[in-house]
Each structure stands twice: as C-alpha cells, then as structure tokens.
Amino acid sequence: MSQPVQPTKAQFLAATLNSDLQATLTLFEQAGNWQERYRQIMLLGKSLAKLDDDLRVDSAQVRGCESNAWLYHSEIDGLHYFVADSDARIVKGLVALLLIACNGKNSAEIRTFDPNSYFSQLGLQGQLSPSRTNGLLALAKAIKDTA
Template sequence: MTNNAIPQPASSLFSPLSEDVLNSAKLIEQANNWQEKYRQIMLLGKKLPNLADELRHECAQVKGCESQAWLYHCQIDGQHFYLADSDARIVKGLIGLLLVATQGRTSSEIAQFDIAVYFENLGLNGQLSPSRTNGLHALAQAIARYATETN
C-alpha cells in the first residue's frame, strides 16, 4: 500500500521572523519612491527561506495568484505561524510583508488585519498590477482563513 500523505513541514520550521526580515519591511516603508520600494520588496523576498521541493504541493497552493504561491500554517500556543513561498521574486517579497503583519499573531489580531490599509500605509496602493493585487488578497484571505478555522 502506498502512502499518499501530503508532506507537512516540521513544526520547528514555524517560528517568529528574523530581525533581518523585520528590518527589511521597515526599509520598504521608509523608501521614498516606487523603484526603491520595489527593490526592497525583492530583497525581502530573498531573505525568506525557500520551501523544500516536497512541500511545493498542489494542495498548499494559494488559488487566485498569478504566480505559484504555497502557504502552510501552524498554531502554537494561540499564535499563528506561516511558511510561504512563491516562484516569483516580487510575490515572495509581498508574502514577506504579509508575514511581517501576521506571523505570531492571535486569531483576533489577524481578523482585524486590513490588507488595504496596510498596503496604503506602506505606500504600495496603486503600484501593483490588478492581478498581483488579487493574488495578494487571496494570500491574505488564506492567512485569515487558517487563523479562524483553527479556533
């Protein structure tokens, strides 16, 4: 009998974000123009760990993204942690921004998260294509769904 179980990341991989990642998000907020913000988003994406190939499973893909994006969730002591990756560098950086806003938060904190306000505060509204914006909203909805389904 074959084992068709979908691989799950080890719970030890779900952890708070590094100071380097958090500082990169601050640089995006402080950037003076779209070109600098874009560059910082790309650099942020490079700082996130890559998912192992065996975790790039179809069931972990976030539907609605133009690029391929994968998302895993783990709740530890009432806090929600995520592992995410994308095959597109800009999307991975945008995922990093979502993780900065949601990693280690409670269900109620995630439920109060407003992606539109967050991206407006970062100066990114109107800078992303409609398809990127839709994909980003799909990722934010998946993060929120995980946080509410585990209560």
C-alpha cells in the same frame, strides 16, 4: 495512502521573521520612491527560506495568485505561524510583507487585520498590477481563513 508532507514545528517558528527582515521592512517604509520600495520588496523575498520541493504541492497552493504561491499554517501555543513561498521574486517579497504582519499573532489579531489598509500604509496601493493585487489579497484571505 501516505500523509501529506508538512513543515516541521521548527520551520514554522523559524518563519517568524528575524530582526534583519524587520530592518528591511523599516527600510521599505522609509524608501523615498517606488523603485526603492520595489528593490526592498525583492530583498524581503530573498530573505524568505525556499520551500523544499516536496512541500510545493497542489493542496498548499494559494488559489487566485497568477504566480505559484504555497502557504502552510500552524497554531502553536495559541499563536498562528505561516510558512510561504512563491516562484516569482516580487510575489515572494510581497508574501514576506504579509508574514511580517501576521506571523505570531492570535486569531483575533489576524481576523481584524485589514490587508487593504496595510498595503496602503506601505504605499503599495496603485503601484501593483491588478492581477498582482488580486493575488496578494487572495493570499491575505487564505491567511485569515486558516487562522
């Protein structure tokens, strides 16, 4: 039986979101209305690299998401890095928001990460459908569980 395919160390380190993504997050936080925030979420999603098809496997799929979403984790020098993707553009943008909050953090920082507070701070509370909110919380839980 062959070993499951994993992203390379370089892919995990490349997933630490660059300054362009951080600038997009700043624009997201400054957006004056929900439509502008939605647009920024879509832009965040576009900036995440697409996972190769051989990484889109059942074992990496996040349960609880209505859309398909895949998550990989690696601990490098005591810090946690995640590579994730989704087949839905809005979910991919929401995934990017989670990666901004969690990539490159230690276990204690991720354990204390409160996704509800984070999403509220970003103005997402009450803006997403219940199924999308549940999927986002499932992804946040998967990140916390792996770290």
